[in-house]
Amino acid sequence: MSSQTATVIATYSRRMGLRLDDSNEVDARIKGKRLKPVCGDRVQVEPIDNESDWLITEIDTRRNELTRPNMRGQVEVLAANLDALVVVAAVAPMPDWFIIDRYLCAAELMDADAIVVFNKIELLDGLDIEIPELQEYRDIGLVVLECSAETRRGIDELRSELAGRCTIVVGQSGVGKSSLINELVADSNQRTARISAKTGEGRHTTVNSVMIPLQNGGTVIDSPGVRDYAPALENSVDAAAGFREIAFAAQSCRFANCRHLREPGCAVKAGVDDESISYRRYESFKRVVNITEKLSEGRY
Ligand SMILES: Nc1nc2c(ncn2[C@@H]2O[C@H](COP(=O)(O)OP(=O)(O)OP(=O)(O)O)[C@@H](O)[C@H]2O)c(=O)[nH]1
């Protein structure tokens, strides 16, 4: 039986939703225990005789992976082949900017673009509140959008950022990832097929990653919210590469192996002192170094 190529568009533990290249959507099982396909994967599939399920026999080489270390310190892949990460924070629940930084770090290291979305902005209407962290992100050249899934503010801008690209929407639970995606696809039939199931409390909590096609080309992956996130880094040197302004300043450190902590002639520390580098981002960088060192010693 000759195989064909498909894209993984939904993951339910060991069952997968696939889009075949003729755009039919089918369900699939996985051959063997070794393969662990994720949303965004391109896979080789075969039909199974007398069954509606297809069989995934192989995962094509990934262009990149969004990873995290799991509880046992192993690398878990969350999604693959991504052009960009949309990192969502909101007026409520209270943002943990360190988590945002760690997603941005992951995006840098996997060579994906990052877009910061600050949602539920209408809750600040009439209040004179500035969010300094958003300015920090703009200062390092990131696209920052202030959005409201409620009033649809910023939705058109977000849609044009996503056009023609494969993007994943990530962030803490309850920030409005699924609501934003619902607004992005609001003009299509997708809106009726609500992408997350209602729980007993009347909340929609996403439990599986699902890839949704956009009308103007491209796809967006809705992902379950997290309590915490850290990228799975090879070593703490990678941490600097994940903070673009630190990586840039580091080129001018006196020592090539500078760790940017207490070394003399450290251009990163100098940048923090003259405030060209945000102190908060520098602290965030040091936390990533710490997490990475603990992970490599199995202590996280
Ligand atoms: N006021 C306001 N509420 C919003 C907005 N966007 C989403 N919400 C509400 O925030 C809650 C959480 O929204 P979801 O879209 O389910 O959040 P999520 O990020 O997908 O959450 P998880 O799937 O658990 O990760 C819901 O009650 C939404 O109605 C917004 O722009 N403004």
Ligand SMILES: [Mg+2]
């Ligand atoms: Mg959701």
Ligand SMILES: [Zn+2]
């Ligand atoms: Zn340095």
